[in-house]
Amino acid sequence: MNPTDYWNENEQILHSLKDDILVTNVDGIILKVSEVTGKIYGVDSESLIGKSVYDLEAQGLFTPILTPMVVKENKKITFVQTTNKGKKLLVTGIPVYNEKGELYRVVSYSHDITELAEYKDFLITMEEEMQRVKTELDLLRSKQLHDAGIIANSEDMKKVVSTALQLSEVDVNALILGESGVGKSLLAKFIHNKSHRAKGPFIEVNCGAIPDSLFEAELFGYESGAFTGARTKGKVGLIELSNGGTLFLDEIGELPLSHQVKVLKVIQEKQFYRVGGTKPINVDFRLISATNKDLKKAIQDKQFREDLYFRLNVVPVTIPPLRARTEDIVPLIHMLLEQFEKKYNRSKKLDEAVIHHLLHYDWRGNVRELINIMERLVVISPSTLITIEQLPDHLKEEFTPPAPSLDEAQTLKEIMEKTERQVLLNARKKYKTTVRMAEALGTSQPSIVRKMKKYQII
Template sequence: MSPSSVWNENEQILHSLKDDILVTNVDGIILKVSEVTGKIYGVDSESLIGKSVYDLEAQGLFSPILTPMVVKENKKITFVQTTNKGKKLLVTGIPVYNENGVLYRVVSYSHDITELVKYKDFLMNMEEEMERVKSELGHLRNKQLHDAGIIANSEEMKKVISTALQLSEVDVNALILGESGVGKSLLAKFIHNKSHRKSGPFIEVNCGAIPDSLFEAELFGYEAGAFTGANQKGKRGLIELSNGGTLFLDEIGELSLPHQVKVLKVIQEKQFYRVGGTKPIHVDFRLISATNKDLSQAISEKLFREDLYFRLNVVPVTIPPLRKRTEDIVPLIHLLLQKFGEKYNRERKLDEAVIHHLLHYQWKGNVRELINIMERLVVISPSTLITVEQLPEHIKETLPATTSNLTDSQNLKEMIEETEKQILLNARKRYKTTVRMAEALGISQPSIVRKMKKYQII
């Protein structure tokens, strides 16, 4: 086969390709192009042969140019190039060596990614819009939680609220678990108010507060003349009052075994008899229970019925203690400060040292104890600024865990600053943005920025 026929065959192969292919020497002079190349740049392909890519760049045909990059790096190069028609091309340049291993030619090929770039920009805009909407929904949800008296900045409480919202959509039995004072009844009301039963009654029964002798009469009601001293017209019980709404059995672990049997029967049959009555009363209620006891242990000790436990514990929700969700403490403090300030018509602010002590206190009584302390501080503080002197002794005497790492020479102001810096560092690692940090810590975003500059946190 003659060189001429081989050459023609190569030309045919080159032009049969549907991609932009361009060959230059090391000086940037174009030696070969495919037919598609001219169409991409809006010129005749043949007119490009013999021209310099440097001159074509100067004329604005495309930018940047590939040849000098490949020559300089002596390796395969890929980047995005823009044409005079505004197209975006993903261009790849490959070095070609002669028989002596010297760089001889540069072959480049490209793919039009204009539409992909548009899609990318569109997706980025969509992501920004979705983030904005997500942020607005987050603010709206936080406002709704705030109005309900619930703070959920910590990841632990966010999971609790997420589960509660799912529970509100269906009438499944729920068991709320957690230490005394964590807000079990508040969460039960939240579930009720988010459910389709929100227009119905929310009846709360403290199982540990009703004397055994009155339990049946209070829970089931009684007929006229059922016993000595009974109301002559009879009385509707708490279960009957919950019809169409939610029955919340708080401290369910305090029920005696005989009363557990009666409660189990009502849950199973959704009907009961009043004390002294012979006619069954049908009820439609959604059941939520709560306890601070370990019911599994109570079952093993024969103090709680296993069949009742399984009826109650269809979906368990555990509220973590306040000491394990420290991100919620500062927002709770500000919420309570505002609440009691309005209640007693007293504007009060907290000294930073007070917040420092409250943050490091263990809160064995959880949110209930914090509510008690904040109300006390608002009432007894003689001035607008609440200082450490107004704190109860058992809180003032509690040494923060972080002070073990501080030197004896540090004064209170330095200790507070060190603690504040650590809190900001931890928040920075978890939330990444100053907006999220501000939401989590319950202060404004400019305050976060100012404090980060103060402590040189990048």
């Protein structure tokens, strides 16, 4: 086979390929191209031979150019190139060496990724749209929570709300746990209002407030003449009233042992008898219970039935105490201030020092105690601005930050900086993140970061 025939064979092989292949020398002069190359750039392939890639870039045929990059880096290079037709090409350049090991040629090939780039742009647009929708949903959910009287800025409360929303979709029994005053009744109403039973009744039974002698009559109702002093026409019980809705047994841990088996039977069978009645009454309710007691300990102490506990505790939800979710305190303060301003038709504003005191109070009575204090402040404050003087004495006494020691060798600025640094150290130890520190100290997160850098707090 003579050299000419051999060369023609190579040309045939080159043109038979369905990929864009282009060969240049180290100066960027095009030596060989495949037929596909010309189609990609909208020109005749043969017209490219002998031309400089630098000139073609200047003419706008494609950009950027590959040859100088491969020559400079002396290695395989891959990047995205744009053609005069607006196509996106993933171009790869490979260095070719002669027998002396010198860079001799640059071979490049490409793949049209225009559709992929368009898909990428589409996905980016969709992600932005989804983020916008998510933000709108978050705002809507936040407003709904606010309207329901629930604040969930802290991670723990976000988990509680997320669980509550899941519970609202099904009729499973739920047990809400938490200290007195954390808002168990509020969460139970929230679950009810978000459920398919929202249009039905929400019947709340405080198991610790009904006298033992009246418990059955209140819960199950009674027929006429069931006992002395009973109504002539009888009475519908609270369980019967919950038909089609939600039955909320609050303070279930206070339920006497003698009544626990009766409640268990109703939960299991959804059927009961009125006091003095002989006809079974079927009832359809969703059960939510709540307690601030340790029911497991009560079981050990023989004060609570284990079978009832397991019936109630299908899905437990624990609401953290207010002191454990400081991120929620300031939003709660402002929400309650707004509510009581409307209730008493007064315009009030809280002094920053008051907010600082409220943030660092222990809140043993939880949200209920905060509600009482905020209502009191709105009512008794003689002026628009609520100051420390209006705070209850016990709250002012509990918050007594230690005064910085006076050193005649220190200036006021040095004393204040020392105190500020100590406050930041304490806050970092307690709240871990700069976001939570900022919320607790009533300032911005960038300000916290800036001050930590200033005092070299790592």
